[in-house]
Amino acid sequence: MDRILIVDDDVELCRLLAERLSPEGFVIEAVHDGPRGLERALSKEHALVVLDLMLPGMGGLDVLRRLRAQSPVPVLILTARGEDVERILGLEIGADDYVPKPFNPRELIARMRAILRRTAHVATPASPLVAGDLRLDPAAREVWLGDVLLKLTSVEFTLLELFLREAGRILTREHLTEAVLGRKLGPFDRVIDVHVSNVRRKLGPAQGGERIKAVRGSGYLFVARSETK
Amino acid sequence: MKLPIRSLFLKIFLWFWATVIATGIALILTFILQPRSVPSRWHATLMETARYSGAIAVEEAERGGASAASAYIERIERETHLQTCLFDLAGSLIAGNGCESFQGMISHVMASKMSDFDMRYGIARVALPLQGSSGHEYIFATQLPAGPRAALGINRAAIALQWGVALLVSGFICYLLTRYLTTPILRLREASQQLAAGDLSTRAAAGMERRHDELGDLVRDFNAMASRIEDLVSRQRQLISDVSHELRSPLARLNVALDLGRERKGDDPAFDHMEQDIGLLSEMIGRLLTLARLDTSAAPVPMTPLDLTELVSQVVRNADFESRERDGRVRLTAHERYFVRGNAELLHSAIENIIRNAVRYTKSGTPVDVILECQNRSNVSFAQLTVRDYGSGVPESELAHIFQPFYRVADARDRQSGGAGLGLAIADRVIRIHGGTIRAENIKPSGLQVEVLLPSWRSKGDFHKE
Numbered sequence: 001m002d003r004i005l006i007v008d009d010d011v012e013l014c015r016l017l018a019e020r021l022s023p024e025g026f027v028i029e030a031v032h033d034g035p036r037g038l039e040r041a042l043s044k045e046h047a048l049v050v051l052d053l054m055l056p057g058m059g060g061l062d063v064l065r066r067l068r069a070q071s072p073v074p075v076l077i078l079t080a081r082g083e084d085v086e087r088i089l090g091l092e093i094g095a096d097d098y099v100p101k102p103f104n105p106r107e108l109i110a111r112m113r114a115i116l117r118r119t120a121h122v123a124t125p126a127s128p129l130v131a132g133d134l135r136l137d138p139a140a141r142e143v144w145l146g147d148v149l150l151k152l153t154s155v156e157f158t159l160l161e162l163f164l165r166e167a168g169r170i171l172t173r174e175h176l177t178e179a180v181l182g183r184k185l186g187p188f189d190r191v192i193d194v195h196v197s198n199v200r201r202k203l204g205p206a207q208g209g210e211r212i213k214a215v216r217g218s219g220y221l222f223v224a225r226s227e228t229k
Numbered sequence: 230m231k232l233p234i235r236s237l238f239l240k241i242f243l244w245f246w247a248t249v250i251a252t253g254i255a256l257i258l259t260f261i262l263q264p265r266s267v268p269s270r271w272h273a274t275l276m277e278t279a280r281y282s283g284a285i286a287v288e289e290a291e292r293g294g295a296s297a298a299s300a301y302i303e304r305i306e307r308e309t310h311l312q313t314c315l316f317d318l319a320g321s322l323i324a325g326n327g328c329e330s331f332q333g334m335i336s337h338v339m340a341s342k343m344s345d346f347d348m349r350y351g352i353a354r355v356a357l358p359l360q361g362s363s364g365h366e367y368i369f370a371t372q373l374p375a376g377p378r379a380a381l382g383i384n385r386a387a388i389a390l391q392w393g394v395a396l397l398v399s400g401f402i403c404y405l406l407t408r409y410l411t412t413p414i415l416r417l418r419e420a421s422q423q424l425a426a427g428d429l430s431t432r433a434a435a436g437m438e439r440r441h442d443e444l445g446d447l448v449r450d451f452n453a454m455a456s457r458i459e460d461l462v463s464r465q466r467q468l469i470s471d472v473s474h475e476l477r478s479p480l481a482r483l484n485v486a487l488d489l490g491r492e493r494k495g496d497d498p499a500f501d502h503m504e505q506d507i508g509l510l511s512e513m514i515g516r517l518l519t520l521a522r523l524d525t526s527a528a529p530v531p532m533t534p535l536d537l538t539e540l541v542s543q544v545v546r547n548a549d550f551e552s553r554e555r556d557g558r559v560r561l562t563a564h565e566r567y568f569v570r571g572n573a574e575l576l577h578s579a580i581e582n583i584i585r586n587a588v589r590y591t592k593s594g595t596p597v598d599v600i601l602e603c604q605n606r607s608n609v610s611f612a613q614l615t616v617r618d619y620g621s622g623v624p625e626s627e628l629a630h631i632f633q634p635f636y637r638v639a640d641a642r643d644r645q646s647g648g649a650g651l652g653l654a655i656a657d658r659v660i661r662i663h664g665g666t667i668r669a670e671n672i673k674p675s676g677l678q679v680e681v682l683l684p685s686w687r688s689k690g691d692f693h694k695e
Contacts, residue, residue, distance in 0.1 A: 010482070080477050080518075102481035102483075104488070
């Protein structure tokens with residue numbers, strides 16, 4: 001039973017969603033304003049937060065920004081189209097994925113499952129992955145750059161882990177979307193690109209140049225540097 | 230200041246100038262055409278002058294004979310270019326050249342013993358009897374300057390110069406006056422053009438509002454009108470955006486409720502119908518929002534270089550796949566790769582809308598032709614996309630309206646054929662945002678052709694260097 005927090009000011013929609021989601025094995029808690037949503041999201045009681053961007057009191061983006069300062073809990077944002085800029089901003093701030101409103105509940109459930117599958121996935125205690133000054137510890141879910149602990153969201157962690165395991169090979173955007181977000185790449189779907197750029201930004205440049213290279217027309221590549229250090 | 234070859238400017242300028250010149254000519258003509266109307270004080274002065282020169286000529290003649298008189302008269306003619314002659318009382322010439330023109334006046338003086346006066350082309354001619362100190366009588370005839378030519382003299386170069394100056398000065402004044410009148414009108418025209426082109430924040434220059442004449446009133450009225458239009462349009466757009474947005478909440482609930490119903494009652498064709506209509510509503514609202522966003526265009530659309538050929542062939546592949554179900558085809562002809570600068574998502578939806586529209590209206594069993602080619606218009610290179618169907622076309626009178634939201638051609642194209650009537654409206658906005666043009670025309674014997682021109686973006690080589 002996964003506990004899900006839904007933050008949406010549409011009370012009736014929350015009630016219907018709770019009714020629809022509980023047979024699927026989700027326990028739903030719904031709150032209807034920003035400040036209360038942030039407070040509950042920080043309680044560490046939930047496996048996933050579903051966050052609407054249009055909220056009274058405190059906007060969804062503000063809630064997300066403050067939440068990310070303290071918690072890596074997965075966040076799925078709900079957006080009405082016409083808020084494209086906010087959608088991208090939401091992903092940059094650290095949301096895992098987004099679902100446009102009005103949504104098909106089955107689509108929402110599929111996205112939630114994909115995120116939960118990834119975070120629940122407990123890797124068999126594996127040895128840390130190392131690339132130059134970068135060290136990723138799958139067991140502790142920690143990433144160290146030199147002696148600095150990086151703050152990555154869970155989706156960013158999974159992405160980086162994938163890059164490190166496949167270092168030196170080109171990973172297509174389709175493959176990355178399926179492996180990290182658990183769904184097919186849609187048309188004009190830039191979600192995976194925003195996540196990659198977030199990871200890049202947090203890692204900063206390596207001594208020899210970019211760590212993650214974009215390969216035009218195909219995907220991304222983590223540059224293996226066996227020659228450095 | 231723009232080149233003043235605008236019709237109103239030219240008209241006002243020429244009329245003013247013509248008026249000034251005509252007035253001048255009329256004034257001169259009055260002098261020339263009224264030969265005997267020399268004012269009496271001028272008359273007296275002229276007679277006095279003639280009598281004075283005449284007395285000298287007579288004196289010269291009595292003292293030194295005809296040759297002395299001739300010398301004097303030649304001197305007068307040399308210095309003043311005025312014809313002067315001296316006769317005896319019998320009318321025979323003593324001194325002077327070319328004196329035949331005075332013959333009539335001389336006869337008159339001989340008959341009446343009175344002086345004679347004549348005026349022609351601004352030149353006065355006087356003939357008068359004189360008595361010398363010896364008691365001999367003579368007749369003296371001379372030309373004298375009077376009227377305008379009196380002032381100007383009779384030097385042709387001087388006349389040309391003075392006419393030239395007069396023309397220049399009057400022309401310059403007319404130019405200034407005309408500019409003063411027409412500049413605000415031109416500015417106002419520019420402002421209204423910008424307003425018509427969609428820049429609703431345009432106002433006529435504040436400087437012109439301060440004029441206290443009728444043009445100032447016009448500018449103030451124009452600005453008031455522009456504000457009102459801007460206000461109305463922005464409120465209407467906001468309304469569309471708000472309404473669409475508010476419609477989404479119940480639609481989202483409806484979606485969940487429908488799904489709940491399915492879970493409980495199992496599959497039912499009624500649920501499928503509901504889902505289809507919810508989908509349609511949702512799509513329409515999405516398009517309305519897109520349209521509202523494109524119309525308000527508060528934020529600039531992010532644009533990147535993109536491969537138009539690739540984008541079009543993607544759309545064609547999908548449309549072709551779907552239209553095969555109805556025995557149709559969508560055929561693409563593209564000779565090379567064309568690149569444009571644009572927003573992939575918007576361009577994709579615009580081109581998809583145009584092609585789907587063609588697929589919808591082409592007669593069943595007929596294809597839709599999509600042609601991508603290069604066009605050069607006044608040194609700018611464009612990518613031209615032509616989409617042609619073999620349907621019944623659109624009545625000529627309605628061609629201009631098919632890019633308006635919710636516009637539907639009255640006959641044949643019924644709601645049953647699907648779509649919300651927003652596709653071409655969106656395409657139109659998107660293409661214009663990309664600096665392109667879109668137009669539709671009927672093709673003989675049947676069918677509609679939509680033609681899109683998009684500014685080309687450099688060559689393929691440059692694209693890969695990026």
